[in-house]
Amino acid sequence: MKRRGLWGTRFGFYLAAIGSAFGLGNLWRFPYVALEKGGGAFVLLYVMLAICVGLPLLIGELMLGKLSRRSVIEACGSLVSDSRAYVWVARFVVFLCVFVLSYYALISGWVLHFLMQFIFGHLSAGGYDAEASLRVLRDNGWLQIALTTAHLLITVVIVAKGVQEGMEKWVSNAMPVFVLLLVILVTKSLSLPTSAEALRFLFYPDFTKLDAFTPLYALGHVFFTLSVGFGTMVTFGSYLNEQTHIPSAGFRVTTMDTLISLFAGLLIFPLLIGSSSQTMGPELLFRALPKLLAGLDSGFLFGLAFFICLYLAALGASIGLLESLVANVLDFAGLGRTQAAWLTGLAASLLAIFPALSTSVFSRWQIDGRGLLEILDGVLINGMLPIAALGLSYAVSSRLLRDRVEAEFVNDDSIATRKLYSHWLFAIRWLVPGVIVTSLLLAAWGLLRR
Ligand code: PHE
Numbered sequence: 001m002k003r004r005g006l007w008g009t010r011f012g013f014y015l016a017a018i019g020s021a022f023g024l025g026n027l028w029r030f031p032y033v034a035l036e037k038g039g040g041a042f043v044l045l046y047v048m049l050a051i052c053v054g055l056p057l058l059i060g061e062l063m064l065g066k067l068s069r070r071s072v073i074e075a076c077g078s079l080v081s082d083s084r085a086y087v088w089v090a091r092f093v094v095f096l097c098v099f100v101l102s103y104y105a106l107i108s109g110w111v112l113h114f115l116m117q118f119i120f121g122h123l124s125a126g127g128y129d130a131e132a133s134l135r136v137l138r139d140n141g142w143l144q145i146a147l148t149t150a151h152l153l154i155t156v157v158i159v160a161k162g163v164q165e166g167m168e169k170w171v172s173n174a175m176p177v178f179v180l181l182l183v184i185l186v187t188k189s190l191s192l193p194t195s196a197e198a199l200r201f202l203f204y205p206d207f208t209k210l211d212a213f214t215p216l217y218a219l220g221h222v223f224f225t226l227s228v229g230f231g232t233m234v235t236f237g238s239y240l241n242e243q244t245h246i247p248s249a250g251f252r253v254t255t256m257d258t259l260i261s262l263f264a265g266l267l268i269f270p271l272l273i274g275s276s277s278q279t280m281g282p283e284l285l286f287r288a289l290p291k292l293l294a295g296l297d298s299g300f301l302f303g304l305a306f307f308i309c310l311y312l313a314a315l316g317a318s319i320g321l322l323e324s325l326v327a328n329v330l331d332f333a334g335l336g337r338t339q340a341a342w343l344t345g346l347a348a349s350l351l352a353i354f355p356a357l358s359t360s361v362f363s364r365w366q367i368d369g370r371g372l373l374e375i376l377d378g379v380l381i382n383g384m385l386p387i388a389a390l391g392l393s394y395a396v397s398s399r400l401l402r403d404r405v406e407a408e409f410v411n412d413d414s415i416a417t418r419k420l421y422s423h424w425l426f427a428i429r430w431l432v433p434g435v436i437v438t439s440l441l442l443a444a445w446g447l448l449r450r
Contacts, residue, residue, distance in 0.1 A: 013244065014252065015175050017227075017236050020320025021257040023313045024107050025225035026264045029377075031272060032284040034265070037217050038209025039201045043265070045210075045218040050258045053435050054222040056427035057389055058233055059250035060396030063405050065237025066246060071327040072231030072392075075238070080398045089391030093231045094328050096384050098344070100230065101321040102148075102351035103376055105155070107282070108314035109147030109356075113137055114286055115307040122300050134286060141360035148352045155318045156345035159326055160338040174312050181309045182260075186267045188302060198269035202262075212446025213382075215439040220382035226257055227320060229389035235324040246408055247420060282373055322348075382443075386436050393432040397425065 034042050061072075068075035072093055076086035117133040137144060189195065223229040237246070271289055289306070322344060329340040354362070358372035365372050396405075402425075409421035 013236065013240060013249070014256075016320070017233070017249075017253045018256050018260075019175055019316035020232060020236070020323075021225065021227045021253060021317075022260050023225075023317025024104065024111075024310070025221070025317070026257070026261040027268065027310055027313060028107060028282075028285050029221065029224065029381075030261055030264060031268045032282060033217055033221055034202075035272065035284065037211075037214050038206060040203055040205035041207050041210050042214060042218060043202055043262075044205045045214065046221060047258060047262075049215075049218050049222045049435070050226065050254060052427065053219065053432050054226045054228055055250055055254045056424055056432055057223075057228045057393055057396075058226055058254060059247055059424060060405075060428050061228060061231070061233035061392065062237035062240070062246045062250055063408060064392075064396050064401070065234040066240045066244075066408070067401065067404050069238050070234075071238060071324065071331050072234040073328050074331040075234055076395050079401055080395045082398065086391070086395040086398070089388070089395055090231065092384075093229065093388045093392065094325065096380065096388050097230045097232070097321060097325055098347055099351060099376075100380055101318065101325065101344075102348040103355050103373065103380070104314070104318055104321060105148045105152050105348055106144060106352045106355050106373070108151040108311070108318055109144060109149075110137060110286060111307065111311045111314055112147050112151060113143070115304075115311055118300075118303055118307055130287070130289075134283065138359040141357035144356035145349075145353055148356055149349050151314075151318065152345045152349050152352075154315065155322050156341045158315075158319055159322045160341040162337060174316065178309055178312045178316075181305045182263065182267070185302070185306055185309065186263060189267045189270045192270045194273040195266075195270040198266070198273050201273065202265050202269055212442045212449070215435075216382050216386065216443040219436065219439050220385050223385045223389050224381050225261060226254060227317070229385050229392060230321065230324065231328070231392075232320050232324040235327040236320075238327070245411055247417075247424070282377065386440060390433055390436045393428055393436075397428045 034046075064072070064075045064079065068079045070078060073087060073090040076090040077083050080086045113136075114133060117136075121129065121133070227233060240246070240249070268285070268289075272284070289303075322341065325344045326337065326340045329335060329344060330337060333340065335343070355373045355376050358365070362372050367375055370378070406421050409424065410417045
C-alpha cells in the first residue's frame, strides 16, 4: 500500500477543510439562490439545515475517512456492511464530483476573466466596462474553455504536489490573506447607505416567499457549501491524525463555513441592493458588482481585492474537489499522484466544454428561460447531490461501522459524549434521510402542480 499523506498540523486540516468548504458556493451561488428564493426565510432555513443535516453528515464523512484511511469508494467497500450497494453509492458520488469540478472550474475561469479585465481596463485609457467584459465572455465559448483549462492547470499543479506540500502549504499561505481582504471588504460594504436594507433582506424572514422548492434548494446549497455528499470530507478525514476528535472538528468547520457565508452575504447584499440590474441567475454577481465598484471611491482597490478574494476562494475549493478525485483514483489504480491529477484534470476540462458553450453555441438550449449552465447547476446541486447525500447517510450509519464510530465519539467516557453520540446517530439515521426525502417529495409535488 502506498503511504498515505497526513496533515502536517491540526491547523492544516482546518485550513484545508475550511478552504475547501468556503468558495464560490458562498460568494457566487449563495447570493443568487438567496435572491431567487426570497431572502430571509431561505437564509434561516439554510442555517437550520446546515446544523441539523449538514453537520451530522459532515461528521459521518470524516469518520468514514478516518476509520478506513481510504477515499469514499474503497472506504465503502471495506468498512460498510452490505458493501456492494454502498460501493455503487460511492461511485455515484465520485461521478458527481467530476461533473461539479468541471462546472466549478468554468465559473472559476469567469472569475479569472473578470480579474484580468478589471486590471487591464483600469490600466488602459478606455477604462473598465463591466457589460462589455461580460459580453465578450458570453459570446465567446472558446474563451471560456481556455479560461477553464487555465484554472484547472493551476489546480492540477498544486494537487500533484501532494497533501502537505501542495494543499496544506498553499492554503496556509492564502487563507490569512483571504480573511484579511474579506474583513476589509465587509467593513467597506456595511458603510454603504444600502446596508440597512440589505440586513433586513438577509435576516428578516418573510415566510410567504417560501415555496415547494425552497427546502430542496436550501438543502442542496447546504451540501454544496459544506462540501458534503461529494466524498471530499471522506478524503480529508482519511488524512487526519489519530488524536483529532472528529465531532469537534466537524462542528468547527460547519460553524466557520456558515459564519463566513453570512459574512459574505453582508459583503454582497449591500452592493446588490444598490444595483439597478434585475437579472437573476449565475451572472448576477458579475453583472451587479463591477458597476457598483466603478462608482465607489477607491473602487479599483476595492474591486481588485474582491476579485482576488473570489479567485482564492474558488481555487481552494477546486483543490479540495480535485484532491478527493485524485485520492479515489490513487486508491485503486496503479498511477502516481501526478499522473492521476493530470488525468482527472483532463476529464474535468473535457466535461466543461458543454456548459462553457451554453451562452454561445448552445444558447438556444433553454428550459423556462434557463440556459444549460443553470440547468446543470440545478440538476447537480438540487437533484443529484441530495440523493448522493442520502446514500452516504445510510453508509455511515451502517451496522458494521457503528461500534467504531461510537468509540470515536466517546473519547473520555463521559455522559456528555455518549449523549452526543446518540444524538448524532438519531440525526444520521432518521433526521437526515427524513429531511432529504421530504424535500425531494415536496419539490416533485411542486413540479407536478406547475
Ligand atoms: N464548498 C465549496 C463551495 O462552497 C464547493 C465544493 C464542493 C468544494 C465540494 C469541494 C468539494 O464553493
